[in-house]
Amino acid sequence: MANLTLVEAVNQALAWEMAHDDSVVVFGEDVGVNGGVFRATVGLQEKFGAERVFDTPLAEAMIAGLSVGMATQGFKPVPEIQFMGFIYPALDQIINHASRMRNRTRGRLTCPMVLRAPFGTGIRAPEHHSESTEALFAHMPGVRVVIPSSPVRAYGLLLSAIRDPDPVIFLEPKRIYRAFRQEVPDNGEGLPLDKAFVTRPGTDVTLINWGASALESWNAAGELADEGIDCEVVDLATVSPIDKDTILESVSRTGRAVIVHEAAVSGGLGGEVAAILASEGLYSLEAPVVRVGGYDAVPPLARMEYGYIPSVQRIKDAVHECMEG
Amino acid sequence: MPVVAKFEITYTQFLDEHGKAQQELPEFAADADEMARMYRFMHLTRVFDQRSINLQRTGQVNTIASSHGHEAAQIGLAAAMRPEDVLAPSYREHGAMLWRGVRMSQLLAVWGGDERGHDWDGARHDFPYCVPIATQCLHAAGAALAFKLRGEEACAVALCGDGATSEGAFYEALNAAGAMKLPVIFWVTNNRYAISMHVDDQTGAETLAQKAIAVGIHGEQVDGNDLIAVRNAADIATQRARSGGGASLVEALSYRLGDHTTADDATRYRPDEEVERAARRAPLHRMKHFMQERFGWTDEQEEALIEELEAEVEKEVEAYLATPRPKIEDIFEHQFANMPAALQAQREIARRYPVPDHG
Numbered sequence: 001m002a003n004l005t006l007v008e009a010v011n012q013a014l015a016w017e018m019a020h021d022d023s024v025v026v027f028g029e030d031v032g033v034n035g036g037v038f039r040a041t042v043g044l045q046e047k048f049g050a051e052r053v054f055d056t057p058l059a060e061a062m063i064a065g066l067s068v069g070m071a072t073q074g075f076k077p078v079p080e081i082q083f084m085g086f087i088y089p090a091l092d093q094i095i096n097h098a099s100r101m102r103n104r105t106r107g108r109l110t111c112p113m114v115l116r117a118p119f120g121t122g123i124r125a126p127e128h129h130s131e132s133t134e135a136l137f138a139h140m141p142g143v144r145v146v147i148p149s150s151p152v153r154a155y156g157l158l159l160s161a162i163r164d165p166d167p168v169i170f171l172e173p174k175r176i177y178r179a180f181r182q183e184v185p186d187n188g189e190g191l192p193l194d195k196a197f198v199t200r201p202g203t204d205v206t207l208i209n210w211g212a213s214a215l216e217s218w219n220a221a222g223e224l225a226d227e228g229i230d231c232e233v234v235d236l237a238t239v240s241p242i243d244k245d246t247i248l249e250s251v252s253r254t255g256r257a258v259i260v261h262e263a264a265v266s267g268g269l270g271g272e273v274a275a276i277l278a279s280e281g282l283y284s285l286e287a288p289v290v291r292v293g294g295y296d297a298v299p300p301l302a303r304m305e306y307g308y309i310p311s312v313q314r315i316k317d318a319v320h321e322c323m324e325g
Numbered sequence: 326m327p328v329v330a331k332f333e334i335t336y337t338q339f340l341d342e343h344g345k346a347q348q349e350l351p352e353f354a355a356d357a358d359e360m361a362r363m364y365r366f367m368h369l370t371r372v373f374d375q376r377s378i379n380l381q382r383t384g385q386v387n388t389i390a391s392s393h394g395h396e397a398a399q400i401g402l403a404a405a406m407r408p409e410d411v412l413a414p415s416y417r418e419h420g421a422m423l424w425r426g427v428r429m430s431q432l433l434a435v436w437g438g439d440e441r442g443h444d445w446d447g448a449r450h451d452f453p454y455c456v457p458i459a460t461q462c463l464h465a466a467g468a469a470l471a472f473k474l475r476g477e478e479a480c481a482v483a484l485c486g487d488g489a490t491s492e493g494a495f496y497e498a499l500n501a502a503g504a505m506k507l508p509v510i511f512w513v514t515n516n517r518y519a520i521s522m523h524v525d526d527q528t529g530a531e532t533l534a535q536k537a538i539a540v541g542i543h544g545e546q547v548d549g550n551d552l553i554a555v556r557n558a559a560d561i562a563t564q565r566a567r568s569g570g571g572a573s574l575v576e577a578l579s580y581r582l583g584d585h586t587t588a589d590d591a592t593r594y595r596p597d598e599e600v601e602r603a604a605r606r607a608p609l610h611r612m613k614h615f616m617q618e619r620f621g622w623t624d625e626q627e628e629a630l631i632e633e634l635e636a637e638v639e640k641e642v643e644a645y646l647a648t649p650r651p652k653i654e655d656i657f658e659h660q661f662a663n664m665p666a667a668l669q670a671q672r673e674i675a676r677r678y679p680v681p682d683h684g
Contacts, residue, residue: 032521035593089494304653
C-alpha cells in the first residue's frame, strides 16, 4: 500500500484508470514530458505513450473544446488546466457545450470528461494563480464539481469522476497537494460523487468545509476540543451537487453550523449550504449559521494571502459566535 | 487555377553571432551615445535578472521569470517607443519595463508578493505585466483604438511569447488590428519554449510572423538576439503605426536561456547542449564585440559598467527589502473607487487578525 500525498494520489488514480480503460486520455499544457507543473501527470506519458498523454498548444478554450469533441466521439478526456486562474477562456466551452450536450441532444451525444485544475491560495504564487471560483462552476447545470481534500478522497473521487458519464470539474487544492500523506490502496475503488464525508465526529457544532480549508478546520476543531467544544467536521467534497442529507443529519444532532471556505464569501457556496440549512434544517438550528470565507477582494499576493483565507483563529471565533448565538 | 493570395516573410539580421555586420547598418547604429545607452540597459537587465534569481533562491522573493537571453529583444523594442506610447507587457519583460522607467524595487515588490509594485514610477499609462497568456494583446489593440479615435500620433505595443500565439485572444487582437487598422505592434519574442513545449509543437506554421498575413497586417521575422535588427524593426513598425499605416506583427527569434520561472526545472525537458549552443548566440555577447569593434569599447569599460550596474541594482534591492509590509487594509482599499459598506465591514473584521507573513 502506498503512502501518498494528494497530488501523488491524483497521479495514481490517473494511472489506474488509464491502465483499465483505453478510452481515457490525458492532455494539457506541460503534462507530457514535464509531468505537469505540479507533477500530477508525471510518468504517465512514459507508461501510456504520447498518443494518450500529450501536450497541447497553449490555449485553454481549445483544451476544453477539444475535450467536448473527443468526449462526444467515444473518448474520456481528462484534460488539465494548469491553474484555475487560466480556466476562464474555457468557460464558454464548458457552460455552452460540455454541460448541455446531453440535454440538447436528448442523450444522443454526451460529454464524459474530467477537467482537472489546481486551485486556491497558499503557495506564494504570482497573480491569477490563487483563485477559488468553484461557485462559478457549481452554478452551471449539467456539470459536477468535485473537490478532494485528502489523498484517499483524491484517488477515489477522481476514479469516479472519470467513470461518470457526465462532465466533472475536478478542483485540486494545491495548498495541500503535499501537506500530508495517507495510505492510499491502489485498488481502483471509486468514492461516491454525491456524498459528503464526516472527517471528525462531534456533538456540539458542525464545521462544513471543502478544499484546503479542511486543514484549518481540522486544526481549529482540535484546539476547540481542548476548550471543551466538540466539533463535527464535514468535508463537502462534492460541492455540486451537494449532499444535503449528511449536512442536515449532522446539524440535526449538533444544532449549529459553521461553514468554512477559501473563496470570497459573497456569492460563495457557503451561501448555498446556508440556504439548505435554512430551508430544510431550520428547526434543528439553535443559532444562526455562520460563514467564514475569503473576503470579497481579489485574492492577494503572498504577503497578505494568509490574511485573506480563513485562519484557525477566525474559524475558532466563528465557532464561538455560533455557540453563543 | 488562379492564385488568389500569396505571401512571403522576411528575416532580418544585421549582426551575426560574433557581432560582425552582415549588411549596411541603419543610421542609429553609428550613434555612439544611443548604442551605449541601449547596451547599458541590456547589461542592467542581465544584472537585475541574476540578482532577482539569487533573491528567490534565498527566499526574498517568491518567483522570478527570467529574461536571460531576451535583453536585445526587450531593449531594442522599448528604445523605439516614445513616452506617450503604451506598453502592454507579459511577465518576462523586465528590460522593456526598466527602460520605460519602472524601478527595480517595484518589479521585485510584485514578485515578492506585494501588489503595490504595480503602482509604479515611469510610464504611468503602461499596463501592469500580464500573467494570463495573450490577454494583453487585446488591451494593446484597445489602447491603439483609443489613440486612433482621439487622433493621437501614438502607438500601443503588446509583448508576448511564442506560446501566446496559440491563444484565442492573440488572434482576436490581431484580427481587430487588421480590421480596424489600429496603430498597434504585436511583438512576439519567440524564445522557443512555452514552459516545456517547443515552438515546433505549438504550431504547424513555418513562422509565427506569417500569422499577420491572415488578418491583413504587416508581418516579419527578425533576429531577436541582434539589437540592431530589433531596434530597426521596432523603429519601422512604430513609425508605421503612428503614421496611419496600421499594425505590425514582429517575431523576434530568441532563446529562453533560463528556466520558465524559478519554479521550473528546464533540464527535465531540454538537452543541455541545446542551451549551450543558444548561449553562444546570446545578445550581450555579440553586442560586446560590436561595441569593441565600432566604438573601441574596452574590457575596462565593460568591467566598470557592470560594477556600476551591480551597485545600482543593489541599491534597489535594499529599497525593496526596506519597504514596510503592506497592511491587510490594502487588500480592500482598491477594489472599488467607493468602498461598499459590506466591504468596509469586512475590512473591520480583517483588522482584528494578525497576518502571518507568507512573503
